Structure formats: C-alpha cells, structure tokens
Amino acid sequence: MTPGVEPLEESAVDESPIAANADVVKARQTVRALAQQARLSLVDQTKLITAASELARNTLTYGGGGSMRVSIVRRGAKTGVKVAFHDEGPGIEDMELALTDGWSSGKGMGLGLSGARRLADEFEVVSTPGKGTRVVVVKWAR
C-alpha cells in the first residue's frame, strides 16, 4: 500500500487456515459475510469473492497451504474489505511472469494473481523464493 496515505483502521478480523479444498469454499463464505457487512454492492462482492477464491486456490495449490485473514477496513470516509493470504511455500521465482495475464506454472488457465489484481481496488504481493508468499487485496465500497 502506498505510504503517505491516511492510516488504515482494521476491525472484525477473521483468520482461518487454507489447508484443504473445503477451506476454499469456507473462505468464500467468510469473505462474502464481511463484504455484505461492509455494504459492498453485489457486483463488487462478486468480484472480491472471486478474487479471494483464486488466491485461496493458489495458496493451496502452489503454496502448499497457508492461511487467510479477512477484515473490514476504514480509510478516512471509505469502508472496505481486506483479504490477505499467507503461505510458506516455494514462493514466486519470476514475479513479472506471474503477474502476466494468463500465466500459470501448472496446467489450465492460470489467472490467480493477475486476475485478483484486476478484480480488486488495491493489490499487493510479496514473495521470497524458498520462504513463502503473501498476497493482500482490498475492495472499497462505493
């Protein structure tokens, strides 16, 4: 997130593991609940939940499992939802490649990171090869 911007207030934090397929479904439900609480429009909710779904699957498939942290955030007059994924997997070797649309190291349509970035208002990814990856997305209510 850019420095020099108003501070971010966080509340209603929910942390949960992403260890199995069932957790991806649960993750969607958790994000939906908070998105509704933050009064995101239906389309924005859908976009955020879809982004979270992509990232949760990434965490599971490429990160070897990890955790998700969802919270309601406020910056000034804006309210939104922040979803953060963390794993201690192999990390991303080539970040630029990973962020290119349609890239994936596995099979199938790999749109996880680039897709999530397009769907969210704010996006941040930090990865250290061999150590792990952290992805954070924020969607603001209009």
Next chain:
Amino acid sequence: MTDRVPILKIGDVLLVSIQVDLEDQMVMDLQEDLSQRIVDTGAQGVVIDISALEIVDSFVGRMLATIAAISRVLGAETVVVGMRPAVAMTLVELGLSLGGVRTALNLEQGIGALRRARDQGPVQR
C-alpha cells in the same frame, strides 16, 4: 462422502443443474458420470445450468470448458445457461473467456441453441 451432481434426461438432452459450490472430487465425479450418461443414452446435447452459482472462478470456468470438450468428443454439444449478470461482469474483468463454450440465457434458449448447433456444427468464437 461427497454427493454427486444429478443428471436429468429431457428427450435427447442431458440437463445438469449446478446448485452448490463444487469441490474437486465432485467435479471429477460429474465429468465421469456425464461422460457415461452421454454414451449410455446417445444424448446429442448437454445443458449446464449455472443460474444458482454466485461465483464462477477460473476453476469453475475450466471445469465448464472441460465438460464441453469431453462432451463434444462423445458427440454431444454443450450449452451453459443462466449466468448471472454479476458473474458475467466479474468474468469479463477477470479476463476469463469461456471461448469455445456456448452460452444462453436460460433453459429454453439453451435448448434452441443446441438445435441450431446440431444444424450448423461447432461454435465459432
């Protein structure tokens, strides 16, 4: 124990209605079951109803494309119906194209599309 997605036969069309968030195993099962039913019944068309899905991510998108491809190899055309506006807008934003998968607004239009497809051949997008 995972439930299996029910497959209904309406004339020479098979109807699959996706009601819940599908997990990996259910998707595998569905592909298997559907392939078997197409062969057993000689079905010419498959309608996948996603009107109950609030979220379609790349995993689900892949599943739909795969089912369409498998069905085509087995001689049946597929149409996906009932996509919600919010889902359509999200897919566009996501950059996920369901290229090669025919879509229609609802069951009625879907069956009409299958009829036309039979006459015209595979969809060109």
Next chain:
Amino acid sequence: MAQDEPERLLRLLSDQQEQIVAQWVRKVTTTLAGRLTPAEVQQDLTELYGALLAAVAQGSLATRQEAYGEVRSLLTELSRNRARQGFSPTETAYGLFALKEVLEPFLSDAAHLAAYLQFSRALDDLGLYTVETHAKTREEIISSQAEQLLELSTPVVKLWDGIVGVPLVGTLDSARTQVVMEKLLQSLLDQNATHAIIDITGVPSVDTQVAQHLLKTVVAARMMGAECTISGIRPQIAQTIVALGIEFGDITTKATLADALRHALRRIELQSATAGMGGTA
C-alpha cells in the same frame, strides 16, 4: 482537573440532576419551536445526561476517549436523526451548549466555577462533534439521492420481443456507465431477451474509460448468451475511438438505432429459421 474539582462537579451534576435536566429540556424545546415534542426531547436529553454523568464520574473530560464512548454514540444517533429531520447543525449543537447556560445559576463558588469551565470546554467539543456527524449524515443523504437519480436516468426499454435497448443521453462517466451495464444485463434476464442495443446518439463524447466500459458490457452480454450492439456512433466519436486505439474487434456497431434494430430482428429471424422443425422444448 485539580483534586476535588471533579468531585464537586460530579456532586453538582448528580444532586441537581432532575432540576438541571428539566430546565435543559425546557430550553431546547423552546429553541426547536415545536418541531419536536417535549417528550422526545425529554427522552433524548435524559439519556444523554446520564451518559455524561457516567463519563464525568470516571474522572475524565477527554471527550474523544473511551470514557465518552457512550456519549458519542448517543450524540451520533441524535445528530443523524436531527439531520434527517431537517434541523440545521447549529440547532443540533445548540442542544449541548444550552446545558452550559442551564448550569450557570447552579454554580455557587470559585471551585465550582473552575470545574464548570473545564466541563464547558468538554461540552464545546461535543457540540463540534455533533456538527461533524450532522455534516456526514447530510453527505450520505445527498449521495444516496445522487444514486437514485442515476438509477432513474438510465432506463432500459423493451424494443421488441427478445430485444432490449438503452438510449443513453448526456455525458457518460464511469459510475453511470457501470449502472447502465448492470441494468442492461439484468434486463436481458428479466425480458428473456437475446439482443441488447446500446444507443449513444445522445452522447457528445466518449473517453477511454467509458469506451472500455461499453466494450465490457458487450462482452458480458455475450458471456450470458446474448448479443449486444452499439448504435448511434457519431463520426466524431468514431474518430476518438480510433485515435485512442481502442479495439472494437468483432463488436457490431451501427450508425443508427434503426439499423441496429433491423440487424437484431434479422438475426432473430435467422435463428428461428435454422431451428429446423419442431419448436421449443
């Protein structure tokens, strides 16, 4: 506050509670000139007084801290209601300042006075707080009205069986275009339509963002299984689109709404023709 000041203030506020609240209510009701019933004012102020007392009892005058949490939340509620009822921020804030006036005759000595001055500062701050909340509520009301206006100004009409259209007029901005997108896509389902026409004859200019939104609408409609045509593209807009390097690809565009309608009707005819024998399921 100094050693026994809070004590004295607290005692004054609690011992004389009934009288103070009664006078407070009377003062506020008079100013609001009958726009609120005395009963309503009585309830609001009694509750507020109780919360103030509780906060002062905790020995604090820091109105933005925890001890005043209850007070602030009551004031937020009060302020929002007053804003919605059409009262001005001043009228609402006056409610708090009135308490100061009411307290004055009860002060009997210098120590009281010192405590009162501190308390009065706290009341001033709370008064400002109500003004802030009032302003926020007004903004919320305005933005929700703007939204409603947006909704009303983007009508989607049924042009024919299976064809819906949106005639856009005026300057398009990102927000408005998104609303159009949502309404159009929803109407496809509602009207069981297979074709949508977005007419931009009445749109003087289009920028990259708007053009992209329009494109996304067309693609989204296609995703859902419908065709979307853009009509009414004037020469200037066509030039802008090309200059901006926006790819319209295989999206159908027509010069007039009539052309677009004709095109859609032809496609529908074609579709029914190739459906072969037998109608719908």
